[in-house]
Amino acid sequence: MFRISRSKRLAIILSTVLSVLAFSPPLSLQAFAAGKTVTAVMHSDLRVIDPIFTPAYITRDHGYMVYDTLLAIDANFDVQPQMADWKVSEDRLTYTFTLRDGLNWHDGTPVTAEDCVASLKRWSKVDGLGQRLMNVSASLEATDAKTITLKVKEPYGLVLQSIGKQSTPVPFMMPKRLAETPPDKQISEQIGSGPFKFVQAEFRPGVKAVYDRNAAYMPRKEPPSGTAGGKVVKVDRVEWITMPDAQTAISALQSGDIDFLEGAPVDLLPTLQKNNDIEIRTLNKDGYQTYGRMNFLLPPFDKVEIRRAALLAINQKDVLDALVGDPKYYKICGAIFICDTPLASDVGSASLVKGDGISEAKSRLAATGYDGTPVVILAPNEWMLKPQPTVVAQLLRKAGFNVDLQATDWQTVVSRRNSQKPINEGGWNMFFTTTAASEMMNPLVNNAVNTRGKNGGWFGWAEDANIEQLRDAYARASLLSEQKKIAEEIQKEVYDQVIYIPLGQYVGPSAWRKSLSGVLDGTVGPLFWNVDKSK
Numbered sequence: 001m002f003r004i005s006r007s008k009r010l011a012i013i014l015s016t017v018l019s020v021l022a023f024s025p026p027l028s029l030q031a032f033a034a035g036k037t038v039t040a041v042m043h044s045d046l047r048v049i050d051p052i053f054t055p056a057y058i059t060r061d062h063g064y065m066v067y068d069t070l071l072a073i074d075a076n077f078d079v080q081p082q083m084a085d086w087k088v089s090e091d092r093l094t095y096t097f098t099l100r101d102g103l104n105w106h107d108g109t110p111v112t113a114e115d116c117v118a119s120l121k122r123w124s125k126v127d128g129l130g131q132r133l134m135n136v137s138a139s140l141e142a143t144d145a146k147t148i149t150l151k152v153k154e155p156y157g158l159v160l161q162s163i164g165k166q167s168t169p170v171p172f173m174m175p176k177r178l179a180e181t182p183p184d185k186q187i188s189e190q191i192g193s194g195p196f197k198f199v200q201a202e203f204r205p206g207v208k209a210v211y212d213r214n215a216a217y218m219p220r221k222e223p224p225s226g227t228a229g230g231k232v233v234k235v236d237r238v239e240w241i242t243m244p245d246a247q248t249a250i251s252a253l254q255s256g257d258i259d260f261l262e263g264a265p266v267d268l269l270p271t272l273q274k275n276n277d278i279e280i281r282t283l284n285k286d287g288y289q290t291y292g293r294m295n296f297l298l299p300p301f302d303k304v305e306i307r308r309a310a311l312l313a314i315n316q317k318d319v320l321d322a323l324v325g326d327p328k329y330y331k332i333c334g335a336i337f338i339c340d341t342p343l344a345s346d347v348g349s350a351s352l353v354k355g356d357g358i359s360e361a362k363s364r365l366a367a368t369g370y371d372g373t374p375v376v377i378l379a380p381n382e383w384m385l386k387p388q389p390t391v392v393a394q395l396l397r398k399a400g401f402n403v404d405l406q407a408t409d410w411q412t413v414v415s416r417r418n419s420q421k422p423i424n425e426g427g428w429n430m431f432f433t434t435t436a437a438s439e440m441m442n443p444l445v446n447n448a449v450n451t452r453g454k455n456g457g458w459f460g461w462a463e464d465a466n467i468e469q470l471r472d473a474y475a476r477a478s479l480l481s482e483q484k485k486i487a488e489e490i491q492k493e494v495y496d497q498v499i500y501i502p503l504g505q506y507v508g509p510s511a512w513r514k515s516l517s518g519v520l521d522g523t524v525g526p527l528f529w530n531v532d533k534s535k
Helices: 004-023 027-034 055-067 113-124 130-134 158-165 246-255 266-274 305-313 314-322 348-354 360-368 387-399 410-416 465-478 480-497
Strands: 038-041 069-071 077-081 083-087 094-099 137-144 149-154 197-198 207-215 235-240 280-281 288-294 375-380 404-409 430-436 501-506 510-515
Touching: 038 246, 055 197, 055 207, 055 410, 069 158, 077 083, 094 113, 094 158, 113 130, 113 137, 113 149, 130 137, 130 158, 246 266, 246 510, 266 280, 288 387, 305 348, 305 360, 305 387, 305 480, 314 387, 314 501, 348 501, 360 387, 375 387, 375 410, 387 404, 387 430, 404 410, 465 480
Parallel strands: 038 235, 375 404, 375 430
Antiparallel strands: 069 077, 083 094, 094 149, 137 149, 197 207, 207 235, 280 510, 288 430, 288 501
16 A cells, blocks of 8 residues: 555655755764764654643654653563652552652753652643542642652552653653643743753754754663663664655665664565565554544534444444555454453444444434534544545545545644634544554553543543543452453443544554664654664
Protein backbone atom coordinates (compact mmCIF):
# COMPACT_ATOMS: atom_id res chain seq x y z
CA MET A 1 0.00 0.00 0.00
CA PHE A 2 0.95 3.66 -0.48
CA ARG A 3 3.29 2.94 -3.42
CA ILE A 4 4.52 5.80 -5.56
CA SER A 5 6.49 6.03 -8.78
CA ARG A 6 10.27 6.31 -8.81
CA SER A 7 10.14 9.77 -10.35
CA LYS A 8 7.69 11.03 -7.75
CA ARG A 9 9.77 9.47 -4.96
CA LEU A 10 12.90 11.25 -6.14
CA ALA A 11 10.98 14.50 -6.40
CA ILE A 12 9.72 14.16 -2.82
CA ILE A 13 13.20 13.38 -1.50
CA LEU A 14 14.61 16.40 -3.33
CA SER A 15 11.77 18.58 -2.05
CA THR A 16 12.37 17.46 1.55
CA VAL A 17 16.10 18.16 1.32
CA LEU A 18 15.57 21.56 -0.28
CA SER A 19 12.98 22.50 2.36
CA VAL A 20 15.42 21.79 5.16
CA LEU A 21 18.22 23.65 3.44
CA ALA A 22 16.01 26.60 2.62
CA PHE A 23 14.90 27.00 6.21
CA SER A 24 18.36 26.59 7.73
CA PRO A 25 21.31 26.64 5.30
CA PRO A 26 24.06 26.12 7.90
CA LEU A 27 22.54 23.03 9.56
CA SER A 28 24.66 20.48 7.70
CA LEU A 29 27.84 22.25 8.80
CA GLN A 30 26.58 22.47 12.38
CA ALA A 31 25.76 18.77 12.41
CA PHE A 32 29.20 17.90 11.02
CA ALA A 33 30.89 20.03 13.66
CA ALA A 34 28.83 18.47 16.43
CA GLY A 35 30.28 15.01 15.91
CA LYS A 36 27.93 12.04 16.10
CA THR A 37 24.49 12.94 14.75
CA VAL A 38 21.54 10.55 14.61
CA THR A 39 18.92 11.44 12.01
CA ALA A 40 15.48 9.91 12.58
CA VAL A 41 12.07 9.88 10.94
CA MET A 42 9.42 9.57 13.61
CA HIS A 43 5.79 8.49 13.27
CA SER A 44 4.67 12.12 12.96
CA ASP A 45 6.12 15.57 12.58
CA LEU A 46 6.54 17.62 15.75
CA ARG A 47 4.53 20.82 16.00
CA VAL A 48 3.16 21.00 19.55
CA ILE A 49 6.06 20.89 22.02
CA ASP A 50 4.34 21.14 25.42
CA PRO A 51 3.93 17.54 26.70
CA ILE A 52 1.23 18.53 29.20
CA PHE A 53 -0.80 20.56 26.70
CA THR A 54 -1.27 17.51 24.43
CA PRO A 55 -1.12 13.73 24.96
CA ALA A 56 0.21 13.15 21.41
CA TYR A 57 2.92 10.50 21.37
CA ILE A 58 5.29 12.60 19.29
CA THR A 59 5.12 15.34 21.94
CA ARG A 60 5.59 12.74 24.69
CA ASP A 61 8.70 11.46 22.87
CA HIS A 62 9.93 15.05 22.64
CA GLY A 63 9.30 15.33 26.38
CA TYR A 64 11.55 12.38 27.14
CA MET A 65 14.36 14.07 25.25
CA VAL A 66 14.11 17.35 27.16
CA TYR A 67 12.57 16.60 30.56
CA ASP A 68 13.00 14.10 33.39
CA THR A 69 10.63 12.48 35.87
CA LEU A 70 10.63 11.98 39.63
CA LEU A 71 10.00 8.24 39.29
CA ALA A 72 10.09 5.88 36.33
CA ILE A 73 8.83 2.47 35.22
CA ASP A 74 11.34 -0.24 34.32
CA ALA A 75 11.00 -3.02 31.76
CA ASN A 76 9.20 -5.20 34.33
CA PHE A 77 6.67 -2.40 34.97
CA ASP A 78 8.07 -1.81 38.46
CA VAL A 79 8.43 1.74 39.84
CA GLN A 80 12.02 2.94 40.25
CA PRO A 81 13.65 6.16 41.50
CA GLN A 82 14.62 8.62 38.78
CA MET A 83 15.04 12.22 39.96
CA ALA A 84 13.99 11.26 43.49
CA ASP A 85 13.98 8.44 46.03
CA TRP A 86 10.99 7.93 48.32
CA LYS A 87 9.87 6.73 51.73
CA VAL A 88 6.37 5.75 52.85
CA SER A 89 5.14 6.11 56.44
CA GLU A 90 3.96 3.01 58.33
CA ASP A 91 0.33 4.11 58.10
CA ARG A 92 0.82 4.62 54.31
CA LEU A 93 -0.56 8.14 54.50
CA THR A 94 2.66 10.12 53.96
CA TYR A 95 5.03 9.84 50.99
CA THR A 96 8.34 11.68 51.18
CA PHE A 97 10.35 12.21 47.99
CA THR A 98 13.95 13.41 48.16
CA LEU A 99 15.63 14.85 45.07
CA ARG A 100 19.00 13.36 44.21
CA ASP A 101 22.12 15.51 43.97
CA GLY A 102 23.26 17.16 40.76
CA LEU A 103 19.90 18.07 39.25
CA ASN A 104 19.95 21.29 37.24
CA TRP A 105 17.72 22.89 34.64
CA HIS A 106 19.13 23.51 31.20
CA ASP A 107 19.59 27.18 32.07
CA GLY A 108 21.95 26.18 34.89
CA THR A 109 19.63 26.83 37.84
CA PRO A 110 19.10 24.02 40.37
CA VAL A 111 15.98 21.86 40.37
CA THR A 112 13.95 22.47 43.55
CA ALA A 113 11.10 20.70 45.28
CA GLU A 114 8.88 23.73 44.57
CA ASP A 115 9.48 23.21 40.83
CA CYS A 116 8.42 19.59 41.14
CA VAL A 117 5.29 20.32 43.18
CA ALA A 118 4.17 22.85 40.58
CA SER A 119 4.90 20.35 37.81
CA LEU A 120 2.86 17.60 39.50
CA LYS A 121 -0.06 19.96 40.02
CA ARG A 122 -0.09 21.05 36.36
CA TRP A 123 0.08 17.42 35.16
CA SER A 124 -2.64 16.27 37.55
CA LYS A 125 -5.17 18.65 36.01
CA VAL A 126 -5.11 16.84 32.66
CA ASP A 127 -4.27 13.22 33.51
CA GLY A 128 -6.79 10.66 34.75
CA LEU A 129 -4.42 9.05 37.25
CA GLY A 130 -3.27 12.48 38.36
CA GLN A 131 -6.84 13.61 38.93
CA ARG A 132 -7.54 10.57 41.09
CA LEU A 133 -4.31 11.08 43.01
CA MET A 134 -5.26 14.68 43.82
CA ASN A 135 -8.75 13.55 44.85
CA VAL A 136 -7.29 11.31 47.57
CA SER A 137 -4.54 13.77 48.57
CA ALA A 138 -4.72 15.87 51.71
CA SER A 139 -1.68 17.98 50.77
CA LEU A 140 1.24 18.21 48.38
CA GLU A 141 4.03 20.60 49.29
CA ALA A 142 7.75 21.32 49.23
CA THR A 143 8.96 20.98 52.81
CA ASP A 144 12.48 22.11 51.90
CA ALA A 145 14.54 22.68 48.75
CA LYS A 146 14.98 18.95 48.08
CA THR A 147 11.96 17.37 49.78
CA ILE A 148 8.43 16.85 48.46
CA THR A 149 5.79 15.63 50.90
CA LEU A 150 2.54 14.10 49.75
CA LYS A 151 -0.15 13.22 52.31
CA VAL A 152 -3.19 11.15 51.35
CA LYS A 153 -6.55 10.99 53.14
CA GLU A 154 -6.60 7.20 53.09
CA PRO A 155 -4.21 4.49 51.92
CA TYR A 156 -4.09 4.54 48.14
CA GLY A 157 -2.18 1.88 46.25
CA LEU A 158 -1.50 3.85 43.06
CA VAL A 159 0.54 6.79 44.41
CA LEU A 160 3.90 5.63 43.07
CA GLN A 161 2.47 4.20 39.84
CA SER A 162 0.77 7.52 39.15
CA ILE A 163 3.86 9.66 39.69
CA GLY A 164 5.96 7.15 37.74
CA LYS A 165 3.47 7.05 34.85
CA GLN A 166 5.48 6.54 31.69
CA SER A 167 3.11 7.62 28.97
CA THR A 168 0.79 10.41 28.03
CA PRO A 169 0.46 12.71 29.77
CA VAL A 170 3.76 12.03 31.55
CA PRO A 171 4.44 13.93 34.79
CA PHE A 172 7.54 15.64 33.41
CA MET A 173 9.33 18.05 35.73
CA MET A 174 9.85 21.65 34.62
CA PRO A 175 10.77 24.94 36.34
CA LYS A 176 8.04 26.43 38.53
CA ARG A 177 7.70 29.51 36.33
CA LEU A 178 6.75 27.24 33.42
CA ALA A 179 4.76 24.72 35.45
CA GLU A 180 2.47 27.49 36.68
CA THR A 181 1.22 27.94 33.10
CA PRO A 182 -2.41 26.77 32.87
CA PRO A 183 -2.46 23.33 31.20
CA ASP A 184 -4.72 24.59 28.41
CA LYS A 185 -1.98 27.06 27.39
CA GLN A 186 1.40 26.08 26.00
CA ILE A 187 4.55 26.84 27.97
CA SER A 188 6.75 29.60 26.59
CA GLU A 189 10.15 27.85 26.83
CA GLN A 190 11.58 24.35 26.55
CA ILE A 191 13.69 24.24 29.70
CA GLY A 192 13.99 20.81 31.28
CA SER A 193 16.59 18.85 33.22
CA GLY A 194 16.71 15.87 30.86
CA PRO A 195 19.50 14.27 28.82
CA PHE A 196 19.02 16.46 25.72
CA LYS A 197 18.55 20.17 25.12
CA PHE A 198 15.99 21.33 22.59
CA VAL A 199 17.57 23.60 19.96
CA GLN A 200 14.80 26.17 19.63
CA ALA A 201 16.66 28.22 17.01
CA GLU A 202 16.65 25.27 14.60
CA PHE A 203 13.08 24.12 15.19
CA ARG A 204 11.06 24.14 11.96
CA PRO A 205 7.58 22.74 12.68
CA GLY A 206 6.67 20.19 10.06
CA VAL A 207 10.26 20.01 8.80
CA LYS A 208 12.82 19.43 11.54
CA ALA A 209 13.41 19.24 15.30
CA VAL A 210 16.92 19.20 16.77
CA TYR A 211 18.31 18.06 20.14
CA ASP A 212 21.83 18.51 21.47
CA ARG A 213 23.38 16.38 24.19
CA ASN A 214 23.07 17.94 27.64
CA ALA A 215 26.70 17.75 28.74
CA ALA A 216 25.76 18.70 32.32
CA TYR A 217 23.25 15.87 32.75
CA MET A 218 24.17 13.37 35.47
CA PRO A 219 22.58 9.98 34.66
CA ARG A 220 21.74 7.42 37.29
CA LYS A 221 24.21 4.56 37.80
CA GLU A 222 21.76 1.75 37.01
CA PRO A 223 21.56 0.31 33.48
CA PRO A 224 18.69 1.60 31.36
CA SER A 225 15.42 -0.32 31.66
CA GLY A 226 12.12 0.96 30.31
CA THR A 227 12.07 4.66 31.13
CA ALA A 228 14.14 4.01 34.29
CA GLY A 229 17.86 3.71 34.94
CA GLY A 230 20.79 5.61 33.50
CA LYS A 231 19.98 7.90 30.59
CA VAL A 232 23.48 7.93 29.13
CA VAL A 233 23.71 9.97 25.93
CA LYS A 234 26.40 8.65 23.58
CA VAL A 235 25.82 10.91 20.58
CA ASP A 236 26.15 14.66 20.25
CA ARG A 237 22.99 15.43 18.38
CA VAL A 238 19.64 13.96 17.33
CA GLU A 239 17.66 15.36 14.43
CA TRP A 240 14.03 14.43 13.67
CA ILE A 241 13.30 14.92 9.97
CA THR A 242 9.72 14.95 8.67
CA MET A 243 8.99 12.59 5.76
CA PRO A 244 5.24 11.93 5.57
CA ASP A 245 5.58 9.46 2.66
CA ALA A 246 6.53 5.89 3.64
CA GLN A 247 8.39 5.03 0.45
CA THR A 248 10.43 8.22 0.69
CA ALA A 249 11.51 7.37 4.23
CA ILE A 250 12.39 3.79 3.23
CA SER A 251 14.55 5.07 0.37
CA ALA A 252 16.27 7.58 2.65
CA LEU A 253 17.06 4.84 5.18
CA GLN A 254 18.54 2.58 2.52
CA SER A 255 20.68 5.36 1.08
CA GLY A 256 21.95 6.41 4.50
CA ASP A 257 20.31 9.83 4.39
CA ILE A 258 18.59 8.92 7.66
CA ASP A 259 19.68 6.53 10.40
CA PHE A 260 16.40 5.51 12.05
CA LEU A 261 12.81 4.93 10.96
CA GLU A 262 10.30 4.54 13.79
CA GLY A 263 7.54 2.90 11.76
CA ALA A 264 8.50 0.62 8.87
CA PRO A 265 5.38 -0.27 6.85
CA VAL A 266 4.86 -4.02 6.82
CA ASP A 267 4.28 -4.20 3.06
CA LEU A 268 7.68 -2.59 2.45
CA LEU A 269 9.65 -4.83 4.84
CA PRO A 270 10.82 -7.23 2.09
CA THR A 271 12.72 -4.34 0.52
CA LEU A 272 14.50 -3.55 3.78
CA GLN A 273 15.16 -7.19 4.61
CA LYS A 274 17.35 -7.47 1.52
CA ASN A 275 19.66 -4.74 2.80
CA ASN A 276 22.39 -6.13 5.06
CA ASP A 277 23.05 -2.67 6.47
CA ILE A 278 19.55 -2.43 7.99
CA GLU A 279 18.32 -3.91 11.28
CA ILE A 280 14.58 -4.48 11.77
CA ARG A 281 13.05 -5.03 15.21
CA THR A 282 9.76 -4.58 17.01
CA LEU A 283 10.61 -2.37 19.99
CA ASN A 284 7.18 -2.46 21.65
CA LYS A 285 6.44 -6.18 21.95
CA ASP A 286 3.02 -5.55 23.54
CA GLY A 287 1.93 -3.58 20.50
CA TYR A 288 -0.85 -1.04 20.11
CA GLN A 289 -4.59 -0.64 20.02
CA THR A 290 -5.96 1.62 17.30
CA TYR A 291 -9.40 3.16 17.74
CA GLY A 292 -11.90 5.84 16.84
CA ARG A 293 -13.50 8.48 19.00
CA MET A 294 -16.68 10.46 18.37
CA ASN A 295 -17.54 13.97 19.54
CA PHE A 296 -20.48 13.64 21.96
CA LEU A 297 -21.16 17.39 21.97
CA LEU A 298 -22.10 17.88 18.31
CA PRO A 299 -24.69 16.38 15.94
CA PRO A 300 -25.04 13.72 14.71
CA PHE A 301 -23.09 11.75 17.35
CA ASP A 302 -24.76 13.51 20.26
CA LYS A 303 -27.51 10.88 19.77
CA VAL A 304 -26.69 7.37 20.98
CA GLU A 305 -28.91 5.73 18.34
CA ILE A 306 -26.80 7.28 15.58
CA ARG A 307 -23.57 6.29 17.33
CA ARG A 308 -24.85 2.70 17.50
CA ALA A 309 -25.63 2.69 13.79
CA ALA A 310 -22.10 3.91 13.04
CA LEU A 311 -20.60 1.20 15.25
CA LEU A 312 -22.51 -1.48 13.33
CA ALA A 313 -21.14 -0.17 10.03
CA ILE A 314 -17.49 -0.49 11.08
CA ASN A 315 -15.37 -3.64 11.15
CA GLN A 316 -11.84 -4.24 12.36
CA LYS A 317 -10.56 -6.41 9.52
CA ASP A 318 -10.97 -3.77 6.82
CA VAL A 319 -9.13 -1.24 8.97
CA LEU A 320 -6.30 -3.59 9.93
CA ASP A 321 -5.83 -4.84 6.38
CA ALA A 322 -5.34 -1.24 5.24
CA LEU A 323 -3.22 -0.17 8.21
CA VAL A 324 -0.99 -3.23 8.62
CA GLY A 325 -1.75 -5.65 5.78
CA ASP A 326 -0.11 -8.82 7.04
CA PRO A 327 -2.21 -10.73 9.64
CA LYS A 328 1.04 -11.89 11.25
CA TYR A 329 1.36 -8.38 12.62
CA TYR A 330 -2.23 -7.71 13.69
CA LYS A 331 -4.99 -9.18 15.85
CA ILE A 332 -8.73 -8.76 15.46
CA CYS A 333 -9.78 -8.14 19.05
CA GLY A 334 -12.89 -6.68 20.64
CA ALA A 335 -11.46 -6.48 24.16
CA ILE A 336 -11.21 -2.82 25.12
CA PHE A 337 -8.68 -3.76 27.81
CA ILE A 338 -6.55 -5.76 25.33
CA CYS A 339 -6.72 -9.41 24.31
CA ASP A 340 -4.75 -12.07 26.20
CA THR A 341 -4.79 -10.06 29.43
CA PRO A 342 -6.64 -10.80 32.70
CA LEU A 343 -9.34 -8.25 31.82
CA ALA A 344 -9.94 -9.42 28.24
CA SER A 345 -13.59 -9.87 27.24
CA ASP A 346 -15.58 -10.08 24.00
CA VAL A 347 -18.76 -8.56 25.46
CA GLY A 348 -20.43 -6.19 23.01
CA SER A 349 -17.86 -6.54 20.23
CA ALA A 350 -19.57 -9.03 17.89
CA SER A 351 -20.22 -6.77 14.88
CA LEU A 352 -16.78 -5.17 15.01
CA VAL A 353 -15.04 -8.53 15.10
CA LYS A 354 -17.28 -10.39 12.65
CA GLY A 355 -17.76 -7.46 10.30
CA ASP A 356 -21.36 -8.36 9.53
CA GLY A 357 -23.23 -5.28 10.72
CA ILE A 358 -23.53 -3.10 7.60
CA SER A 359 -27.11 -4.14 6.69
CA GLU A 360 -28.36 -3.56 10.22
CA ALA A 361 -26.46 -0.26 10.31
CA LYS A 362 -28.39 0.96 7.25
CA SER A 363 -31.79 0.08 8.71
CA ARG A 364 -30.95 1.48 12.16
CA LEU A 365 -29.63 4.73 10.72
CA ALA A 366 -32.79 5.14 8.63
CA ALA A 367 -34.93 4.54 11.72
CA THR A 368 -33.18 7.38 13.60
CA GLY A 369 -34.41 9.96 11.13
CA TYR A 370 -30.82 11.00 10.38
CA ASP A 371 -31.08 14.20 8.34
CA GLY A 372 -27.80 13.97 6.46
CA THR A 373 -25.78 16.13 8.86
CA PRO A 374 -22.17 15.79 7.62
CA VAL A 375 -19.83 13.70 9.72
CA VAL A 376 -16.51 15.57 9.77
CA ILE A 377 -13.69 13.04 10.11
CA LEU A 378 -10.14 14.31 10.66
CA ALA A 379 -7.75 12.44 8.35
CA PRO A 380 -4.01 12.96 8.92
CA ASN A 381 -1.70 12.31 5.98
CA GLU A 382 1.02 10.38 7.87
CA TRP A 383 1.16 6.77 6.67
CA MET A 384 0.72 5.28 10.17
CA LEU A 385 -2.42 7.37 10.79
CA LYS A 386 -4.08 7.69 7.38
CA PRO A 387 -5.76 4.29 6.78
CA GLN A 388 -8.14 4.27 9.77
CA PRO A 389 -10.20 7.39 8.89
CA THR A 390 -10.09 6.58 5.18
CA VAL A 391 -11.53 3.08 5.63
CA VAL A 392 -14.10 4.10 8.23
CA ALA A 393 -15.30 6.96 6.02
CA GLN A 394 -16.02 4.45 3.25
CA LEU A 395 -17.91 2.13 5.61
CA LEU A 396 -20.01 4.95 7.05
CA ARG A 397 -20.94 6.12 3.57
CA LYS A 398 -22.12 2.59 2.75
CA ALA A 399 -24.41 2.78 5.77
CA GLY A 400 -25.92 6.05 4.60
CA PHE A 401 -23.86 8.68 6.43
CA ASN A 402 -22.85 11.91 4.74
CA VAL A 403 -19.11 11.98 5.42
CA ASP A 404 -16.74 14.95 5.09
CA LEU A 405 -13.23 13.47 5.22
CA GLN A 406 -10.90 16.39 5.89
CA ALA A 407 -7.25 15.82 4.99
CA THR A 408 -4.74 17.37 7.38
CA ASP A 409 -1.62 16.42 9.34
CA TRP A 410 -1.48 14.70 12.71
CA GLN A 411 -0.36 17.73 14.66
CA THR A 412 -3.32 19.69 13.34
CA VAL A 413 -5.55 16.84 14.54
CA VAL A 414 -3.84 17.04 17.93
CA SER A 415 -4.62 20.75 18.17
CA ARG A 416 -8.07 20.65 16.61
CA ARG A 417 -9.42 17.80 18.72
CA ASN A 418 -9.18 20.13 21.72
CA SER A 419 -11.94 22.25 20.21
CA GLN A 420 -15.49 21.99 21.56
CA LYS A 421 -16.74 24.55 19.04
CA PRO A 422 -19.29 23.93 16.28
CA ILE A 423 -18.15 22.47 12.97
CA ASN A 424 -18.18 25.85 11.21
CA GLU A 425 -15.80 27.19 13.86
CA GLY A 426 -13.24 24.39 13.60
CA GLY A 427 -15.07 21.58 15.38
CA TRP A 428 -15.08 17.92 14.41
CA ASN A 429 -17.14 14.72 14.68
CA MET A 430 -14.61 11.90 14.68
CA PHE A 431 -10.89 11.25 14.87
CA PHE A 432 -8.67 8.17 15.14
CA THR A 433 -5.57 7.45 17.12
CA THR A 434 -3.36 4.63 18.37
CA THR A 435 -2.23 3.92 21.93
CA ALA A 436 0.27 1.42 23.33
CA ALA A 437 -1.50 -1.69 24.61
CA SER A 438 0.16 -1.24 28.01
CA GLU A 439 -1.80 2.03 28.39
CA MET A 440 -5.17 0.44 27.65
CA MET A 441 -5.02 -2.62 29.91
CA ASN A 442 -7.27 -1.45 32.74
CA PRO A 443 -9.98 1.16 33.42
CA LEU A 444 -7.64 3.55 35.23
CA VAL A 445 -4.96 3.92 32.55
CA ASN A 446 -7.26 3.66 29.53
CA ASN A 447 -8.00 7.32 28.72
CA ALA A 448 -10.70 6.40 26.23
CA VAL A 449 -12.97 5.25 29.08
CA ASN A 450 -12.56 8.54 30.96
CA THR A 451 -16.20 9.69 30.82
CA ARG A 452 -16.10 12.88 32.88
CA GLY A 453 -17.49 14.92 30.01
CA LYS A 454 -16.38 18.55 29.94
CA ASN A 455 -15.13 18.25 33.52
CA GLY A 456 -11.78 16.60 32.90
CA GLY A 457 -12.94 14.07 30.32
CA TRP A 458 -11.03 12.92 27.26
CA PHE A 459 -11.44 14.37 23.76
CA GLY A 460 -14.99 13.80 22.59
CA TRP A 461 -16.18 14.53 26.13
CA ALA A 462 -18.36 11.49 26.73
CA GLU A 463 -20.21 11.74 30.02
CA ASP A 464 -21.27 8.53 31.76
CA ALA A 465 -21.79 8.48 35.54
CA ASN A 466 -22.14 4.70 35.52
CA ILE A 467 -18.68 4.18 34.05
CA GLU A 468 -17.12 6.68 36.47
CA GLN A 469 -18.66 4.84 39.43
CA LEU A 470 -17.33 1.56 38.07
CA ARG A 471 -13.86 3.03 37.61
CA ASP A 472 -13.90 4.20 41.23
CA ALA A 473 -14.94 0.71 42.30
CA TYR A 474 -12.13 -0.79 40.24
CA ALA A 475 -9.59 1.46 41.97
CA ARG A 476 -10.74 0.09 45.34
CA ALA A 477 -11.07 -3.58 44.33
CA SER A 478 -8.32 -5.79 45.71
CA LEU A 479 -9.21 -9.15 44.14
CA LEU A 480 -8.67 -9.98 40.49
CA SER A 481 -12.11 -11.62 40.34
CA GLU A 482 -13.69 -8.31 41.42
CA GLN A 483 -11.62 -6.34 38.95
CA LYS A 484 -12.57 -8.64 36.08
CA LYS A 485 -16.27 -8.33 36.86
CA ILE A 486 -16.06 -4.53 37.01
CA ALA A 487 -14.01 -4.35 33.81
CA GLU A 488 -16.58 -6.44 31.95
CA GLU A 489 -19.38 -4.16 33.14
CA ILE A 490 -17.41 -1.16 31.89
CA GLN A 491 -16.84 -2.82 28.52
CA LYS A 492 -20.55 -3.57 28.18
CA GLU A 493 -21.39 0.08 28.84
CA VAL A 494 -18.64 1.30 26.48
CA TYR A 495 -20.10 -0.64 23.58
CA ASP A 496 -23.70 0.14 24.48
CA GLN A 497 -23.05 3.90 24.57
CA VAL A 498 -20.30 3.74 21.91
CA ILE A 499 -17.84 5.56 24.16
CA TYR A 500 -15.09 4.63 21.71
CA ILE A 501 -14.55 2.14 18.89
CA PRO A 502 -11.63 -0.31 19.26
CA LEU A 503 -10.31 -1.19 15.81
CA GLY A 504 -7.92 -3.99 16.76
CA GLN A 505 -4.33 -4.52 17.86
CA TYR A 506 -1.04 -4.66 16.00
CA VAL A 507 2.72 -4.56 16.42
CA GLY A 508 4.90 -2.29 14.34
CA PRO A 509 8.56 -2.87 13.45
CA SER A 510 11.16 -0.13 13.47
CA ALA A 511 14.22 -0.11 11.24
CA TRP A 512 17.64 1.48 11.50
CA ARG A 513 21.06 1.34 9.97
CA LYS A 514 23.48 -1.02 11.69
CA SER A 515 25.82 1.90 12.31
CA LEU A 516 23.50 2.51 15.29
CA SER A 517 23.81 0.39 18.42
CA GLY A 518 22.11 0.36 21.80
CA VAL A 519 18.53 0.92 20.58
CA LEU A 520 16.29 0.08 23.54
CA ASP A 521 13.14 -2.03 23.51
CA GLY A 522 10.15 -0.76 25.44
CA THR A 523 6.51 0.26 25.43
CA VAL A 524 7.52 3.94 25.23
CA GLY A 525 9.72 5.49 22.66
CA PRO A 526 11.85 5.27 20.70
CA LEU A 527 14.27 6.54 23.32
CA PHE A 528 17.55 8.00 22.11
CA TRP A 529 19.69 7.67 25.21
CA ASN A 530 22.01 4.61 25.18
CA VAL A 531 22.11 4.85 21.37
CA ASP A 532 25.57 5.10 19.83
CA LYS A 533 26.66 5.62 16.25
CA SER A 534 29.79 4.36 14.57
CA LYS A 535 31.54 6.62 12.08
